[in-house]
Amino acid sequence: MVLVPAGAVAQVRDYTAWYLLVLMVFSAIGRIIGSVILYGLAGKLEHTLLVKKRRRIFNVTHEQIQQLGQRLSKGGWRDWVTLFTLNAIPIFPTSGLSLICGFLKVNFRMFAFCSFFGTMINALIFMSIGYAGVRVAETLHMIQLAGQLITGIFLVTSLVLLVRYRQSRLRKKTVTR
Numbered sequence: 001m002v003l004v005p006a007g008a009v010a011q012v013r014d015y016t017a018w019y020l021l022v023l024m025v026f027s028a029i030g031r032i033i034g035s036v037i038l039y040g041l042a043g044k045l046e047h048t049l050l051v052k053k054r055r056r057i058f059n060v061t062h063e064q065i066q067q068l069g070q071r072l073s074k075g076g077w078r079d080w081v082t083l084f085t086l087n088a089i090p091i092f093p094t095s096g097l098s099l100i101c102g103f104l105k106v107n108f109r110m111f112a113f114c115s116f117f118g119t120m121i122n123a124l125i126f127m128s129i130g131y132a133g134v135r136v137a138e139t140l141h142m143i144q145l146a147g148q149l150i151t152g153i154f155l156v157t158s159l160v161l162l163v164r165y166r167q168s169r170l171r172k173k174t175v176t177r
Helices: 003-012 019-051 062-072 077-088 094-104 108-176
Strands: none
Touching: 003 019, 003 108, 019 094, 019 108, 062 094, 077 094, 077 108, 094 108
């Protein structure tokens, strides 16, 4: 909701594309703060929901969730790449990913690193869409103006030729009578 208009504003104010990198860093800082809060809340929620009441959620026990979290937290390069990629993909909700990581108790250092750098890429994609969108809109506007100008010239020329044609036909009729 914020990043596409931010890119558009940067373009309208004639900032260079490099300015998007500055915006990308500030965006990632704000988003990592929110992600850490969600991560912490999900960790507390998991403990409250499953441990205290010995419940199963979707037929999954607390021990199974802990095992999955420990397996993901080993920090193999595939886990890092997967978490980074999921944060970088624009269509994947990063808030949901933060909740899942907190619920599974994924290694915090891996979560924070991958979330920060992944959301930087995510933010850059969204801001680039806004930045390029203004250029596309301006180009389309210029094409529209050119099309209107060509259409106007065509209509005026057609009208002039039509008037001349009618005048020449009237002259021929008066001459032949």
